[in-house]
Amino acid sequence: MxxxxxxxxxxxxxxxxxxxxxxxxxxxxxxxxxxxxxxxxxxxxxxxxxxxxxxxxxxxxxxxxxxxxxxxxxxxxxxxxxxxxxxxxxxxxxxxxxxxxxxxxxxxxxxxxxxxxxREGGEQVTIGELEVHLSKRQVFYEGQEVRLSPKEFELLSLLCTRPGKVFSRTEIEEHLWGRSLERDSNVVDVHVANLRSKLRESGAYGYLRTVRGVGYALRQRDKE
The missing domain is CATH 3.40.50.2300 (Response regulator)
Incomplete structure (x- = not known):
């Protein structure tokens, strides 16, 4: 229960x-x-x-x-x-x-x-050096844990289910809140910005991509 x-x-x-x-x-x-x-x-x-x-x-x-x-x-x-x-x-x-x-x-x-x-699920998704443990709700980059809020984790877990796919704002809203938000709401932008900031602080640059006018995608960082 x-x-x-x-x-x-x-x-x-x-x-x-x-x-x-x-x-x-x-x-x-x-x-x-x-x-x-x-x-x-x-x-x-x-x-x-x-x-x-x-x-x-x-x-x-x-x-x-x-x-x-x-x-x-x-x-x-x-x-x-x-x-x-x-x-x-x-x-x-x-x-x-x-x-x-x-x-x-x-x-x-x-x-x-x-x-x-x-919060349910059992897989582990690995994209480059980024590891997302869905059941444990943990994220690691190069072996170091990246601490995310529940909503940030849910956003990342959605994006990593299909790396490279661009998820629209509506798709993200439906997954995270079960409905579309108001047209002038910037809640998705806030969570994307927070997630990108935490990934960057951990050294995971370039994973979270913005496709202007379309949405957001998770991709393996280009090799230097």
Whole structure:
């Protein structure tokens, strides 16, 4: 049974989600505040975190950042904010997905299933000196680990399934979030830039290519 940590200060919402997710086969651990949520996370690491932004003791964005420092668990944020800027900030700060209040529990359940499905798999993909261990969710370049956020890893794992293929923005959005994002959203660009930066910091230059106006591809670095 997959465990979900629900960090939500509204007891009515928490109770509803515990019932809905429990009926769907999940074990739900509820924490009513940010600090108690961080404690629960350390005591019993979950498979996924559902995080409300409007917490009484600690801003939800800060909770997401603290979780991401020491854990790679997927984080779905519950937010009343619907601006593109706020969403980009959330995703850049450690969240893997968001859902805007009010929402239907069935939509949240679909988002949960997408995130958990992305964490499954068992192959290892090797492209040049770059190794992607899908089941362990680890990446190595020349034997040294490259630490990625969950979304960065999912982006890399998508690209490495077909090296050389140019994936469109829509294909990436559908794989990472299970839907197309707003037309003016630059969330994909943010994750691509972060992934490229981390690969470069590890010495893996030239693997992630941008095909202007088309999309992104992963290719073995040209030999010098």
């Amino acid at each position: 997959k465990r979900i940590l629900l960090i939500e200060d509204d007891p009515e919402i928490a109770h509803l989600l515990q019932l809905e997710l429990g009926d769907a086969g999940f074990e739900v651990d509820w924490a009513p505040g940010g600090m108690s949520g961080l404690v629960r996370l350390r005591e019993a690491p979950p498979d996924l975190v559902i995080l409300d932004l409007g917490l009484p003791d600690l801003d939800g964005g800060e909770v997401a950042r603290r979780i991401r420092v020491g854990a790679e668990v997927p984080i779905i944020v519950l937010t009343a904010a619907d601006s593109v800027e706020r969403k980009v900030t959330l995703l850049s700060g450690g969240a893997d997905d968001y859902i805007v209040k009010p929402f239907h529990p069935a939509e949240l359940l679909a988002r949960i299933q997408v995130q958990l499905r992305h």
